[in-house]
Amino acid sequence: MKPVLPPAPRPESVATRVLDAGWRQWIAENRLRQCTPESMLLTMTQAGVDAEQSAQAIRAMESDPAFLAARKMQQITLKLESVLANQHRVRVLDPHYGQVEKRSGVSRAEFLAQYVYGSRPVVLTDVARDWPAMRRWSPQDLRERFGQQQVEIQAERSADPNYEVNKMDHKRSVRLADFVDQVLAGGATNDYYLTANNEALRQPAFAPLLADIGTLPDFCQAEELARHASFWFGPAGTVTPLHHDTLMLCHTQVVGRKRWRFISPLQTPLLYNHFEVYSPVDIDRPDLQRYPLFAQATVLEVVVEPGETVFLPLGWWHQVTALDVSLSFSFSNLAFPNSYTFHNPSITNW
Template structure:
């Protein structure tokens, strides 16, 4: 039996199943690591001892190991680095508190397109999400795009989709496992007939807009928001199509982008990058928290997070600033167009964690 997962900051350990009668299990290195990790989480020695003995370990050996960890030189080194982490968390927490002192913080602004200078100052460098309401005023896509149009113009072409997502709780993290090829006309029929579902979706990973056969879709895009380089559009744009109910789980991107809703509505929820410590980001750019059903027993620090919520209507364009966490669900059959062709610096590096067993 592997050591159980602990609650971060909860103070007590979750119960473990009682072992069958017999000899005590060994206090191996995985348990010693577990002791160190959970003392760093400030779980109490008493709750840790209860969990370990319930898992079949010898109580006296467990008590000695828990008490002895505090004098371990490796653990003392970890405590020093923990102080540095706590300082960084206090810095981001104080900046977040300053952001939230703005009376309009909790509302995602919807507005006509500002000037380039205002857009860069307020939303790019100011790092604030916004919904622009008039970008698509001259887009042919607004009058033309529909499932029927896709079928008529491109139905004979093969595209990449994600499929069988409902069978995998981590479908987005494992998206490469869900790649399938489908004739677009057949996929259109499936979307229309299937009703609301998250089981299949043509997402940004399809790379269709890199193919000359889909150049007509790019020709349907008119004016662009401020700070966009038109020449980069074919290389930094993506097409999305799927049924109501398709979900993009909570994550952050590593660049800034725009996302224009052409057909159907999407609900976007945002969380500030300054609140990353509350989102249990153990694996790459993903959070395990489902904003519709947050498990506050397992992820108690999520209570500290402030969630911004907005429904994006057809013709509206979301600007996603750098590092903002977001979870997105389609409320209708949806056709969308996303693009990251900003003419300001838009390449950033993250030192992402790769801890998959917490």
């Protein structure tokens, strides 16, 4: 049974009334999306294309050799999607699947078996128990120790719905003391954020921050920390939109709280991942008319408190929201293989 879909969207850059190659590609794409010929005909005629010409082109697409080849490839894709969906159906039989555990005292063997090989997110509550950062770090501490240093932030994010995809356009270099003052005075906002992309920890001036990190778990390579660590600082209200990373990592909350939402990589076909590692779905406000498949996704949620560390397994989708002024530290220097290849799409006009 075919899903009920809205009328097929217009091609973004086609403003002509002529049935050109752009319209023919649009017809092929939307038939592959299972849009009905009726909805497509309606969209085309509303755009000013002749109704008979449109109907003829839609019918002709069904016997086009290139389209028939695409249908064969689609069968293979649908098989792979069904394998993922069925694997996820088995996973959710676990009565604890919907809960992100908070654990302490997890042995290396159990951590590997349950969370790395088992591919499950977990919050470890004792990783940072002896970190000087837990006693020292604060916005005021940043200002006092590093206020004169320049840092790279993302700014003017609120006006751009694709601020994370376009993050290079939002790079700004600011004095850290000025940014601390902005965060403390500005209240809750997603407009500016010092994220992992700042690479501050690669600068010698910020080496004292690394010195504030104490004992690492035995599933980490401590000597590799400086090369695989990142620092985050921003106000309440910052949102890292739905995406997946290409490796596994740990993310320790030092100051403030963050809400993490997770979706299994087995449910990737529900997330409209057309460009790189991003999904256009906003978990807070999902547009189910535009992204109806997302209604089938299972979202796991946990609030991470100061001193707690999230383990992010490979490929898990996540959206992260700061509930307070937040300082965080992430690290990926794990003592097991942590380099993977993803063949990411690069479609920008869907």
